Amino acid sequence: xxxxxxSNSVKNIRSDKNxxxxxxxxxxxxxxxxxxxxxxxxxxxxxxxxxxxxxxFHLSLGAASCLIVSALSSRLLFPEALPPGLFKCxxxxxxxxxxxxxxxxxxxxxxxxLTFHPRMMDLINPKIIKFDSRLKGDxxxxxxxxxxxxxxxxxxxxxxxxGTFAVHCIDDKSGQSLPxxxxxxIAKVFDE
Amino acid sequence: MTIIITIILLCGLVFFTGGSIGIxxxxxxxxxxxxxxxxxxxxxxxxxxxxxxxxxxxxxLSALFTSVKIILIVVFVFITSPTAIHAIVDxxxxxxxxxxxxESNLK
Amino acid sequence: xxxxxxxxGIILGFLMLLPTYRALxxxxxxxxxxxxxxxxxxxxxxxxxxxxxxKRVDMFVDIALAYAMLNFIAVxxxxxxxxxxxxxxDEGQEK
Numbered sequence: 001x002x003x004x005x006x007s008n009s010v011k012n013i014r015s016d017k018n019x020x021x022x023x024x025x026x027x028x029x030x031x032x033x034x035x036x037x038x039x040x041x042x043x044x045x046x047x048x049x050x051x052x053x054x055x056x057f058h059l060s061l062g063a064a065s066c067l068i069v070s071a072l073s074s075r076l077l078f079p080e081a082l083p084p085g086l087f088k089c090x091x092x093x094x095x096x097x098x099x100x101x102x103x104x105x106x107x108x109x110x111x112x113x114l115t116f117h118p119r120m121m122d123l124i125n126p127k128i129i130k131f132d133s134r135l136k137g138d139x140x141x142x143x144x145x146x147x148x149x150x151x152x153x154x155x156x157x158x159x160x161x162x163g164t165f166a167v168h169c170i171d172d173k174s175g176q177s178l179p180x181x182x183x184x185x186i187a188k189v190f191d192e
Numbered sequence: 193m194t195i196i197i198t199i200i201l202l203c204g205l206v207f208f209t210g211g212s213i214g215i216x217x218x219x220x221x222x223x224x225x226x227x228x229x230x231x232x233x234x235x236x237x238x239x240x241x242x243x244x245x246x247x248x249x250x251x252x253l254s255a256l257f258t259s260v261k262i263i264l265i266v267v268f269v270f271i272t273s274p275t276a277i278h279a280i281v282d283x284x285x286x287x288x289x290x291x292x293x294x295e296s297n298l299k
Numbered sequence: 300x301x302x303x304x305x306x307x308g309i310i311l312g313f314l315m316l317l318p319t320y321r322a323l324x325x326x327x328x329x330x331x332x333x334x335x336x337x338x339x340x341x342x343x344x345x346x347x348x349x350x351x352x353x354k355r356v357d358m359f360v361d362i363a364l365a366y367a368m369l370n371f372i373a374v375x376x377x378x379x380x381x382x383x384x385x386x387x388x389d390e391g392q393e394k
Contacts, residue, residue, distance in 0.1 A: 049264075050361070052257045108234045112207065115214040115227055126223050126291055149274035152230040155222070156274075157281050168281070168291065170226050198303055205310060208341060212317035215337055221330045224321075228333045232340040239307075239344050246300070247356055254357065261360045265343065265367055272371040276336060279375050283382035284329050 035078035039070035042077070092189045093143075099185065103151055111152040114170065124171050133163045133183060140190040147182055193249070197242045204239030207231050220292030221284060229277040233269055240266045301352060308348045315341050328381050332374060339370035 047062035048054075114120055135141050141163070145156040148167060158166040214227025244259040315338055322334030343363050350359025 049257060049260060052254055052357075104230075104234070108207065108231060111214070111226055111231060112210045115210045115217065115231070120217060121219065124218075124223065126220070126293060128291060145278070146271075146274040149277055150230065150233075150270070152226055152234075155225055155229075155281055156278060157285060168222050170223055194300060194303075197300075201303070201307055204344075205307065205314075208311065208314055208344075211337060212314045215318050215321050215334060221325075221327060221333060224330065224333055228318075228337045232337055236340055236344060240347070243347050243351065243356075246351065258357050258360055261364065262347065265360070265364050268364070268367055269340070269343070272367075273340075276371055276374045276378075279378040280329055280332055280336075283378040286382040287329075 032074070032078075035074045036070055039074040039077050040066055043069055089190060096185055096189050100147060100150070103182075107152040110173070111170070126168065126170055128157060129167045129169055131165055131167075133165050135163065135183065135187060135190075137190060140186055143190075144183060144186050147186070151182075193245075197246050200238055200242040200245070204235045204237075204242065207235030207238060211235060222281065222291045225277055225280060229273055233273045236269055237266055304348055304351050308345060308352070311341055311345055311348070329378070332377055332381070336370070336374050339366070339374075343367050343370075 043066040044062065047066060051058050051062060114123055117123055133141065133144060135144055141159060145159045145165070148154050148156045148165075153170045153173075155168045156165060157168050158164070208231070211227045211231035214231060215224055218224045218227065240262050244262045247259040247262065248255050318334040318337040318341075320334075322331045322338065325331040325334060343366055346359050346363040346366060347356065350356040350363075353359075
């Protein structure tokens with residue numbers, strides 16, 4: 001894998017455009033008040049939590065640095081105008097978390113059993129599974145890939161731009177349930 | 193309360209032991225990542241929740257802040273450890289390392 | 300309670316020796332990286348333990364948080380660097 005094949009793959013992804021030109025859908029320089037305010041509130045919460053002092057001097061320092069950070073990088077946290085249903089999405093994601101933690105716990109116990117088993121070499125059967133995911137958005141695919149990696153026994157090796165996933169499984173049992181239920185739950189969270 | 197904290201701490205230590213032994217025992221580096229990345233984060237979750245429980249014991253505002261910071265470390269590690277594992281796997285794939293397979297599968 | 304924390308720290312210190320073996324003698328560079336990552340995640344717990352033993356958790360929590368970020372960035376940068384190197388596979392073949 002050297003520079004030539006790398007640039008080849010980049011050209012394949014966006015074939016019609018020169019990759020070194022800035023793309024048209026760059027964020028506009030217009031001031032967006034709602035992302036700015038949200039970023040400011042989040043930064044202020046973190047400042048209060050990390051400093052832990054409430055006298056006037058520290059609060060004014062915090063307000064100044066939060067203003068600078070949110071003026072510079074509010075477009076990083078919220079890239080476009082706020083999509084509708086963002087808070088509902090976060091709420092549903094919070095409902096998804098307990099199931100994910102239960103799954104992580106079960107699979108952790110399985111890997112722990114494998115690790116301490118004396119005949120471990122007979123039990124494991126590492127292989128790479130490839131499948132296509134039907135998730136569309138970037139955020140949902142990232143969540144899916146990270147959930148797969150967090151569930152022990154499976155690691156996302158490759159998550160493509162067209163929805164192809166390659167997953168390394170440690171044995172047959174942990175690879176069986178892919179993509180399955182987790183993909184359905186994430187699709188429900190992100191309304192796809 | 194001391195007993196509960198000790199039990200949670202012991203759970204975390206068991207997971208850490210599993211992770212460390214798994215790093216030694218598994219055959220190749222793709223399969224070593226399974227215990228290294230995830231049994232360690234599970235052990236971190238358990239031991240950090242024990243510490244957070246211990247820190248809030250005489251309740252005060254600063255103690256609450258400290259335990260929330262400890263929980264924040266867990267959240268941070270749970271977000272970043274899949275990314276770090278994926279970066280290592282990606283480096284292995286690009287360098288051309290072949291995953292270890294069983295003899296029976298190769299025939 | 301202090302004794303429990305002390306013994307946990309000692310056990311954790313012995314557990315760190317196992318990834319150290321992997322980090323020193325690992326067949327490939329990426330194996331060493333895995334070992335270093337595992338040591339780092341144990342060090343985070345160790346820092347909080349030191350803070351609890353010396354009764355200064357409020358200070359050591361910040362250090363642990365910064366260490367977690369530094370560990371993540373170090374692993375990310377090292378893996379980005381080593382994917383460009385040729386001959387990573389050959390090192391395992393020679394031994």
